[in-house]
Amino acid sequence: MSTVKQISLTLNGEPKTFETTADETLVDLLRRHGYRGTKTGCYEGACGACTVILDGRAVYGCLLRAFQAHGRDVQTIEGAGSFDDPHPVQRALVDEGAVQCGFCTPGMVLSAKALLDETPHPGSDTIKEHMDGNLCRCTGYEKIRVAVEKVAASTAMP
Numbered sequence: 001m002s003t004v005k006q007i008s009l010t011l012n013g014e015p016k017t018f019e020t021t022a023d024e025t026l027v028d029l030l031r032r033h034g035y036r037g038t039k040t041g042c043y044e045g046a047c048g049a050c051t052v053i054l055d056g057r058a059v060y061g062c063l064l065r066a067f068q069a070h071g072r073d074v075q076t077i078e079g080a081g082s083f084d085d086p087h088p089v090q091r092a093l094v095d096e097g098a099v100q101c102g103f104c105t106p107g108m109v110l111s112a113k114a115l116l117d118e119t120p121h122p123g124s125d126t127i128k129e130h131m132d133g134n135l136c137r138c139t140g141y142e143k144i145r146v147a148v149e150k151v152a153a154s155t156a157m158p
């Protein structure tokens with residue numbers, strides 16, 4: 001049986017402490033604590049449903065053990081925006097009709113957010129390349145690409 005250890009991290013801007021085991025993935029720890037916007041799909045780094053932002057970079061939460069987030073900064077979709085105050089990418093996805101079942105959407109939003117936080121006005125090729133690891137079974141990607149490009153082209157990022 002795995003030993004339980006305590007980890008501390010910054011989660012959506014707030015200091016948090018959690019108990020975890022050596023084999024628990026980051027996405028499982030987050031979901032176990034109610035951060036269920038982060039989805040689980042393949043558990044093998046192929047779908048992007050579990051995308052979170054770790055120290056500013058979009059990563060697959062299924063490929064990280066929770067203890068690897070100790071001392072680091074983690075953002076989940078719960079910290080990206082709210083119903084009343086959505087992140088610009090969330091708003092753009094809705095405006096463009098780029099959300100269908102919604103399963104991929106949290107990962108898409110965080111992947112785009114990580115890119116736009118680092119590079120506010122990326123070109124189309126950069127967007128495509130960056131979001132290559134986030135799969136969507138519903139939308140055909142075009143509307144998602146248009147939505148992210150619209151945000152990238154706007155001058156008023158928060």
Ligand code: FES
Nearest residue numbers: 041042043048062
């Ligand atoms: S569940 Fe992590 S990449 Fe698919």
Ligand code: FES
Nearest residue numbers: 101104136137138
């Ligand atoms: S909207 Fe259904 S998987 Fe993307």
